[in-house]
Amino acid sequence: MLIPIPSFLRLPIYAFELSDKSYKYLRLKEVRSGVVVDDFGEGEIATGVIERGEIKKKEVLAALLKELFAKKNIKFVAVSLPEEKGFLENVQLTGIKAETEIRQALELQLEEHIPLPPSEVVFDYTLARKEKNHFDTVISAFPKMLVDSYSEVFYSAGALPVLVESELVAAVRSLIPKNFAATTIVMDWGKTRISFSIIENGVLRFASTAPIGGETLDEAISKTLNVDLKKARELKLKSGFLPASPSQGGQNQDSLPVFQAIVPVITAIREEVGKYIKYWQTHSESKEAPAKLFLSGGDANLLGLAAYLQQELNIPVQLADPWANVSFPKNYLPDLERQDAIRFVASIGLSLAALDKEKNI
Ligand SMILES: Nc1ncnc2c1ncn2[C@@H]1O[C@H](COP(=O)(O)OP(=O)(O)OP(=O)(O)O)[C@@H](O)[C@H]1O
Ligand SMILES: [Mg+2]
Incomplete structure (x- = not known):
């Protein structure tokens, strides 16, 4: 009992x-x-x-x-x-009858999906979809x-x-949010790295991380405006990324130099997100482009970032x-x-x- x-x-x-x-x-x-x-x-x-x-x-x-x-x-x-340091793999399982057989079936074919000997891998899985004659699963594995x-x-x-x-x-x-079924992309931008995740029906299906952190912005400001990193970070927090002219309610004199200093980094990031959206649209089984972009991580707070991405990528963008x-x-x-x-x-x-x-x- x-x-x-x-x-x-x-x-x-x-x-x-x-x-x-x-x-x-x-x-x-x-x-x-x-x-x-x-x-x-x-x-x-x-x-x-x-x-x-x-x-x-x-x-x-x-x-x-x-x-x-x-x-x-x-x-x-x-x-x-x-x-x-992890591996996320979508695996379609055929030839098994019950959900209880999934783990064992995945164990047997782990080597096909993860580039390490099975004895050196720890893995977990999620059942993303149960179809008539197959199971769509996602393996999350780490060395x-x-x-x-x-x-x-x-x-x-x-x-x-x-x-x-x-x-x-x-x-x-x-x-x-639970029961949020639409395909979404999440961009988490922290101090040392940026990650992109694609989620379908609440299940993480794709993930990628690059070492472009918010500190890359600080460094760009520091270099371009010839200030130390502490001051650069203060300027980043204060000025953000406001591309609009004053008449559009955005930028003022102070924020223009910061805007110019970080344009290359922000543009590169926009291209990255665009690349992943396209990738999912062409490579996933659903062929569905993410319908929404959620932002998280400290640098997602950058003033003007959400509005800029929304305009450029043409999908709704919001702080998570x-x-x-x-x-x-x-x-x-x-x-x-x-x-x-x-x-x-x-x-x-x-x-x-x-x-x-x-x-x-
Ligand atoms: N209002 C703001 N506007 C812009 N950037 C901000 C703001 N507040 C915090 N940040 C930035 O957020 C970052 C810290 O965020 P976070 O705590 O998510 O990073 P972290 O988890 O420590 O780093 P990571 O996961 O990338 O290694 C710093 O780069 C900081 O400058
Ligand atoms: Mg973090």
Whole structure:
């Protein structure tokens, strides 16, 4: 018999999202009238500790987390893994009869889809569509060595990882509203990288990450306007990317130089998004171009960016709602404002999965 655990005895699971230069954490908590943000925070990670998603200095990272875990009494964690080190593959399975046979069937043909020996791979799958004579599945896989190195660091810092998954899979859980069936593309633009994801019927079908971070904007401003990086970042936040003339209500004298400095980066990014939209339209089974672009990550806040992309790509573009699937109590507002919450999408998505797990432990 399953005895429900009283909520005060439940062990909190904290969600952790790591990137090359930062860590973020968040925990959602169930209260009587919904779900609230119990805790959240972030910190910097020194250059060289994690490089392109790979942990290079395990002891340094473990020591940093150990201090935080001790302070907050964190014993269980849900951890996201860097997409750039993962593999996402759409696999059509024929010749099996029941959903229960999917995992085994995928295991048998793993080598055809993932360029690593099966013994060196950790994978999970989602059933995207069940057709009459086949199953459309999506494999999300990571090198076992990478998963082990993340687990090891969290474990040696004093917490047990109870859930480990791709950061983009986690992000989808946060920002694609449940029952939102239209094909969408998500662009997450953070400090060190940009990721593109394509989602159909709530399932992540395609992902790609490039090392063009928001700091590329800071560097372009710094170089062109001959200011230091700190000042460049301030200018970026203040001026944004406002291509309109003053009469159109956009740019003023101050923002013109910033606009000019970052035009090449923004144009390159627009081309990237355009490329992925086209790719999906021509290569997916559905042949459906994404109908909407959601933006997340800190640099998605760049003034004028959403409007510019919408105009150039000719599809609706909007800042994602990171709380799309969190049922807050009436009149509750989290301490995390929208422009910051949008940087925590992976943590929020992980926390939603962690909540389910807490209930079932
Ligand atoms: N209002 C704003 N306008 C433009 N950029 C902003 C704004 N606020 C924050 N940023 C930028 O957001 C970035 C930080 O975002 P985020 O927290 O998503 O990155 P990260 O997750 O640490 O990095 P990554 O995942 O790319 O390694 C920085 O480049 C910062 O300059
Ligand atoms: Mg990030």
